[in-house]
Amino acid sequence: AQTVTQSQPEMSVQEAETVTLSCTYDTSESDYYLFWYKQPPSRQMILVIRQEAYKQQNATENRFSVNFQKAAKSFSLKISDSQLGDAAMYFCAYRVYTGANSKLTFGKGITLSVRP
């Protein structure tokens, strides 16, 4: 069974600083996708960034980037130049690339607060 672990329940960062959110996962699959979702107080799940396991290059989306270590099964999210609007819960998620098992498996999430 696939599992996703986010061991840090909370983190705090000063506005304009950089913060890294950790995530590890366990799988026996070779083809899969990894995601980071943001959930603000509105509860809307917003995709932040996606990484295909077959790609060695780390994904980047503006201020958001990942450090994907496939051998270590690690997928951390780095937020640069943190903004007040980044405050939210962040969920790491995993998805296998097969039809019948294409569901997302989520970690428990981490609450990020941003200090002005």
Add this chain to the structure above:
Amino acid sequence: NAGVMQNPRHLVRRRGQEARLRCSPMKGHSHVYWYRQLPEEGLKFMVYLQKENIIDESGMPKERFSAEFPKEGPSILRIQQVVRGDSAAYFCASSPQGALSTEAFFGQGTRLTVV
């Protein structure tokens, strides 16, 4: 192109009543997933449906819960004889047919409160 629409946003039911949660996927999407989020928890997979078919219901409780995605109309998650422990946020996500490389698009969820 409207996003994934869930209704109602908030639903209050007394113990023993039935709860019906609706999800209209994005236009052109034929895959629907339901997730449940308990307080301070991540989203837990419940069921994966395509039009008129249940593909994976491994996350569904064995009793009182059912889901459908008819040929016409929204997907429905039905909870019979609700109990306090069913109180949670229920999220629906949809994705396009065959586009396994894309992310699933989420609705805003239905918060069910059982009193």
